[in-house]
Amino acid sequence: QFMLNHYHTNDEINGMVLELAASSPFVTASSIGTSYEGRPLTIVKITTPSNDRSLVKPAIFLEAGMHAREWIGPAVIIYFIAALVNNYNVDPNVRAIVDHFDWYLMPVSNPDGYVYTFQWDRMWRKTRSRTEEQDVSSRRACAGVDPNRNWDTHWGERGASHKPCSIIYAGQEAFSEPEVAAMARFLMGRKSRIKLAIDFHSNGQMWLTPYGYTRRYPMDFEAQYMLAVDATDELWKVNNTIYIVGSVANSIYRASGDSIDWWYDVAGIKYSYGVELPGKGYHDFILPPSRIVPVGVETFEAIKYMALEVMREA
Ligand code: 0X9
Numbered sequence: 001q002f003m004l005n006h007y008h009t010n011d012e013i014n015g016m017v018l019e020l021a022a023s024s025p026f027v028t029a030s031s032i033g034t035s036y037e038g039r040p041l042t043i044v045k046i047t048t049p050s051n052d053r054s055l056v057k058p059a060i061f062l063e064a065g066m067h068a069r070e071w072i073g074p075a076v077i078i079y080f081i082a083a084l085v086n087n088y089n090v091d092p093n094v095r096a097i098v099d100h101f102d103w104y105l106m107p108v109s110n111p112d113g114y115v116y117t118f119q120w121d122r123m124w125r126k127t128r129s130r131t132e133e134q135d136v137s138s139r140r141a142c143a144g145v146d147p148n149r150n151w152d153t154h155w156g157e158r159g160a161s162h163k164p165c166s167i168i169y170a171g172q173e174a175f176s177e178p179e180v181a182a183m184a185r186f187l188m189g190r191k192s193r194i195k196l197a198i199d200f201h202s203n204g205q206m207w208l209t210p211y212g213y214t215r216r217y218p219m220d221f222e223a224q225y226m227l228a229v230d231a232t233d234e235l236w237k238v239n240n241t242i243y244i245v246g247s248v249a250n251s252i253y254r255a256s257g258d259s260i261d262w263w264y265d266v267a268g269i270k271y272s273y274g275v276e277l278p279g280k281g282y283h284d285f286i287l288p289p290s291r292i293v294p295v296g297v298e299t300f301e302a303i304k305y306m307a308l309e310v311m312r313e314a
């Protein structure tokens with residue numbers, strides 16, 4: 001019932017999610033907070049209703065849209081939602097992972113920015129918050145904070161800016177952005193249950209591990225790296241799309257206060273990844289809608305692989 005080969009507006013996405021929740025007993029939609037401009041921060045939960053109500057399931061968290069212009073992320077999360085629901089009766093692996101885990105999927109974690117890319121500026125990246133300092137300069141371009149520099153671990157260090165006009169502006173303080181603070185609260189409340197968490201961005205075809213703030217590797221790097229290498233091998237089999245695997249700081253550049261450093265170091269989620277989806281080179285952020293399904297199909301193979309492996313590890 002979803003139109004998958006199409007980039008949807010924020011309102012359309014919320015509408016689709018509510019409709020699906022109303023029609024499927026596997027799916028619950030809720031809001032984990034409110035954006036700066038007052039939009040709901042919608043999250044979808046998918047799992048098989050269990051007879052044993054005291055059973056607490058392990059969980060997987062998949063989120064996209066932190067950076068407004070990276071439209072392939074939200075589109076891919078919507079593809080995952082459809083794939084988990086529609087393939088439950090078709091693919092025994094999907095059945096196993098939907099039975100075993102609580103899946104939390106958040107298609108648009110920065111809805112104000114996402115809406116702004118539809119209405120005003122296709123290349124907007126940050127949130128749309130305004131501080132007094134930003135109002136004084138009164139330049140429209142200076143609104144917003146980079147939500148992927150706003151997390152409370154090594155906040156504002158190398159690879160982040162303290163200048164409000166920068167596209168990597170860290171904000172006035174860590175967790176200044178309501179969207180980021182809401183996600184942090186959500187994860188903290190479920191941290192021991194969440195076994196795998198992925199922050200989807202674009203572009204560049206990289207499957208990234210912590211850290212962003214330093215080139216040093218964390219204790220779990222080897223396990224994180226091996227799982228990502230094997231999962232991107234599965235991904236490659238679909239359309240021969242090549243991914244690079246490595247830590248953020250060693251593969252792209254240093255980025256302090258980024259999501260996965262906090263997910264890993266503070267929330268303690270062992271398998272925390274940042275994924276840079278296609279394209280690479282020519283298409284960059286403006287991936288034609290005809291690419292949504294192929295990217296969704298291949299990326300879902302990697303997700304399935306990771307979920308099955310994490311399930312076996314427990
Ligand atoms: O600069 C960033 O935030 C990421 N690149 S992007 O082009 N999508 O802006 C790189 C950092 C990756 N880290 C996480 N995804 N947490």
Ligand code: ZN
Binds near residue numbers: 066148201
């Ligand atoms: Zn990004």
